[in-house]
Every structure is written in structure tokens, then in C-alpha cells.
Amino acid sequence: MSGKVIQNERTALAQNVINQPDGPGKRIGKRSELALIGQVNPDGGAELFRSRIAQFQAEAAYWETRVGTVHDFRITLIDNDTRLLFMITYDGDxxxxxxxxxxxxxxxxxxxFPGIWVGYKSAHDAATIQMVVDSALTADFLYVAHPDLSVHDISKMKKLSKAVNDLFDAAS
Incomplete structure (x- = not known):
């Protein structure tokens, strides 16, 4: 980060924001961010996206649980349906x-994504992977409420909280 910061009571809780050590994006603690912009196929890509998005949304929890490190993931069409904007927050490198x-x-x-994102062939395709890396953006600003909590940490805390509440309910 560049620029001068005036130290005061409002900066006492400043987070240590770094660039990813192995690729695009910023990081605070365990949390990383990434944004991508991709070109939408001008021959019906936006309509195809809209026709597939309900299924994609319905399957999100299944697939992202398999990955196990994603805090949030957003995709939206921008620039009059000519580009896709991806925004992801995840754990790690x-x-x-x-x-x-x-x-x-x-x-x-x-x-x-095939037929929607220009250049996308398959997640296993080396050219597609390079396209993803090349279209990645690093945020100028990042704030994370709980930077030292991973998806795994949050899941454990939820289970522990439920167990404690169940114990208290059983005791009352």
C-alpha cells in the first residue's frame, strides 16, 4: 500500500493488508480476495447465462462446500451484458x-460458462486457467471483519455453539 497514513485513534485497528504471495489479489490474515472480469459471448451469452444461473445458484452450496475455503462468491453481468464480474473471498493462497x-x-x-464466457473451454484447460489468471484484478481496498477465521473455523464454532445451546436447553 502506498500513501501516507495519519496515525490517530481511528487507525489503531488498522489491518495488515498484503498482496497475495502467489498470484493476484489482496489478503488480510487468512482471507483473500479476487475479482475477475470476463467477456460475455455477444451471440446470446447473456441470455444463456440467465437461463443457467438458477441451477448454478441452486448447486452453489454443494460445490463450494467441496472446495471448502470460499466465504462468498458473486457474479454479475455488467456493461450492458457485455462482461461478467466475478468477486470471491476465500481462505489461503x-x-x-x-x-x-x-x-x-x-x-x-x-x-x-461454456458459450457464455468468451474463451472458456473447461476448468481443466490450460488456456482457460491462464485466461482466468490474466483477467484477475487486485482490489484497491479490502476490509475483512474477522480476518483470522477460516471457513473451517467458522463451521467448527457453529457446531460448538449448537452443542452448547443444546446442552443448556437440556439442562433447563
Missing amino acids: FKPYVQDIIEQAHPWFDAI
Whole structure:
């Protein structure tokens, strides 16, 4: 980060924001961010996207649970349906995240993006992977409420909280 920061009571909780060590994106603690912009196929890509998005949305929890590191993932059409904007927050480094997508969620991505995202062939295709890397953007600003909590940590805390509540309910 560049620029001068005036130290005061409002900067006391400043987070240590770094660039990803192995690819595009920023990171705070365990959390990383990534944004991508892709070209939409001008020959019906936007309509095809809209026809597939309900199934893609319905399967999101299944596939993202398999990946196991995604906090949130958003896709939207922008610029009069000519481009796709992807925004992802995940745990860890860039390269292992991409490898997890290739290994764990490739059928999901391969069911939506062919014919929509110009240049997308398959999550296993080397040219597609390079296109993803080349279209990646690094955020200028990133804030994370709980940077040291991974998806796994949050899942454990939810289970523990339920168990404690069940115990208290049983005791009352």
C-alpha cells in the first residue's frame, strides 16, 4: 500500500493488508480476495447465462462446500451484458484455491460458462486457467471483519455453539 497514513485513534485497528504471495489479489490474515472480469459471448451469452444461473445458484452450496475455503462468491453481468464480474473471498493462497476449484468444482463451472464466457473451454484447460489468471484484478481496498477465521473455523464454532445451546436447553 502506498500513501501516507495519519496515525490517530481511528487507525489503531488498522489491518495488515498484503498482496497475495502467489498470484493476484489482496489478503488480510487468512482471507483473500479476487475479482475477475470476463467477456460475455455477444451471440446470446447473456441470455444463456440467465437461463443457467438458477441451477448454478441452486448447486452453489454443494460445490463450494467441496472446495471448502470460499466465504462468498458473486457474479454479475455488467456493461450492458457485455462482461461478467466475478468477486470471491476465500481462505489461503491463490494457487491452492485455483487448484481446489479445478479438482473439486470443475463440473459446476463447466456446466455454466461454456458459450457464455468468451474463451472458456473447461476448468481443466490450460488456456482457460491462464485466461482466468490474466483477467484477475487486485482490489484497491479490502476490509475483512474477522480476518483470522477460516471457513473451517467458522463451521467448527457453529457446531460448538449448537452443542452448547443444546446442552443448556437440556439442562433447563
